[in-house]
Amino acid sequence: MARSELPEVPGMKVLEQSRISPAPGPNAPETLPLTFFDYVFLPFHPVQRVFFYDLPYSLSDFLRSHLPRLKLSLSLALRDFRPLAGRLRLGSPEGKPEIRCSGGDAVAFTVAESGDDFHDMSGNHARDCARFYPLVPPLPPGTEGGQPVLALQFTLFPDAGVALGVTVSHAVADGSTSAHFLKTWAGICRLGMGGMGGMGPCHVAAPPSYDRSVVWDPKGLERTFLHDLKLLQVERRLVPLDLHGKNDVVRATFALSREQLKKMGERFSSRTGMEECSPYTLAAGLIWASLVKARGGSGDKTEYFGFVTGCRARLDPPLPATYFGNCLGICWVEAEGSDLEEEDGVHIASAAIWKVIRDLEGSGAFRGAKNWIRDIHSLASEGILTVAGSPKLGLYQVDFGWGRPRKIEVISIERTSAMSMAEWGEYGSGLEISLALPRELMRGFRSSVLKLISSL
The missing domain is CATH 3.30.559.10 (Chloramphenicol acetyltransferase-like domain)
Structure with a gap:
């Protein structure tokens, strides 16, 4: 623009x-x-x-x-x-x-x-x-x-x-x-x-x-x-997901404290019988399932969630942490929309994401790599939810002498209908997640997410 x-x-x-x-x-x-x-x-x-x-x-x-x-x-x-x-x-x-x-x-x-x-x-x-x-x-x-x-x-x-x-x-x-x-x-x-x-x-x-x-x-x-x-x-480009410049699109942020994430992990383990998974997975599952529910009418449609994984340490030999450029693997998860709309939809979403993350150990980050570019365009047409940013980046440490940022917004998430994720809290012990959605959809989504968060 x-x-x-x-x-x-x-x-x-x-x-x-x-x-x-x-x-x-x-x-x-x-x-x-x-x-x-x-x-x-x-x-x-x-x-x-x-x-x-x-x-x-x-x-x-x-x-x-x-x-x-x-x-x-x-x-x-x-x-x-x-x-x-x-x-x-x-x-x-x-x-x-x-x-x-x-x-x-x-x-x-x-x-x-x-x-x-x-x-x-x-x-x-x-x-x-x-x-x-x-x-x-x-x-x-x-x-x-x-x-x-x-x-x-x-x-x-x-x-x-x-x-x-x-x-x-x-x-x-x-x-x-x-x-x-x-x-x-x-x-x-x-x-x-x-x-x-x-x-x-x-x-x-x-x-x-x-x-x-x-x-x-x-x-x-x-x-x-x-x-x-x-x-x-x-x-x-990725036109099917682009909300930029459209009328009545809003952005909002949702914060999860360390204590809330801990309770989410305990519930996840008790409901699924799986080991306690990462806070990233819990937050991603919460947002993915809540968004599917807010949109409604998923029925038999398969829903998709995508994220990237850092590959600097996964190459053999590993790349230096200071390597300039991109070094990311593309990962995606699928689940039936009807399952995500169930009462345990958040746990089903988190379990599906956690399984893919666990499979990344070893060379799993490059599984299906030949299809990465084709998959991105194909899944864009299916309305995949993706993640921009990561709590590991530590962007709230960018201090010019004025102290830590009061807030960081990833403006470009509306270009790909993504959610952004970053560390939250003075010591980065929690997570903050932001989305850009049409106003009416945001109302339903926000109500659902806040209700779940308040129950923690």
Whole structure:
């Protein structure tokens, strides 16, 4: 969505649009080829997040005291994460997608002011999705040199808070890579407080690893995925699930404490006779079954749930945790809709998800990998519910010196009708789950979920 197409928001003003270049430093590779892990996400829209921070400053104070530090620390972070300032080229001389880095690389950086209600927008209740669109910048238009992969925006809500909007190409970075970059940037900003002159080299985290030779492809997935992408036409995107821009779509968040998750686990074990499963599984099962019930009329229809699993540690040999790019496996679960609508539907959903997660041990993460791209498009037409994000990313640790974020919203979940999941609570002991749904569906879903949560 172009800047001129953004919805009207009271008091929304774009104050500055600039480009931040990586600071001089170690040379990054001129080209960084994508791997078959990256190819999986070429059909997806960029991932968009908004981080809300309490910051009761005036506009002049923010521009004077905070903005210069944010820009300088961003430039220093991009020195290590230079490909994020580069461009994605789908047609390299070898006919394979790659990231091209050059001396003129820079990241689009927008500063804006909003007259909207900061505390209302950063709440958990149902809010119109359209209110969030102005907070996330679009990626700049592509050129013959390729498509930019990252755009950033700070929006100040005077005397209340600030929102950081991040838009990043999923084909270039998975959640782990995005979190690595954001924590590095925030850490440089937070720790480099000795005046602007003191913000020199400041490695708050290990730099990213760009070694593509560590990704083995014994099954020939690169060739298979390139073939499938041509057949499926990337330009089609995942249209069947796209709620973006549709009228009366709202987003809401549901929190589960450690104590509630513990009680859910005890109930799960007593009802199913299975060992206690992970909090992630319990929360996912709760949302999946509740959404099927809220939609109603599933009947004999098979319902699907999809998620990704980290593969850095699953490869042989394992990839470094700092590996730059995507390294995710695609997993999906199926269950009969009529079963999920039963009284024990939540436990049935959780049991089905837990079985797939347990099967991932060993090489299970790559079972059926040749069909990943075809499965994504096929299951999209079936209305699959998927998960964006993970509590393991630790995104609430992204602290620029203002403390932990008050709230994080994954704006792009409405592009794929996904749910987002992150850690919740001061010590990350609980979980928070967000969804974007048509308003009427959200009413029924919210009522069902809150009733189940209150019973804990």
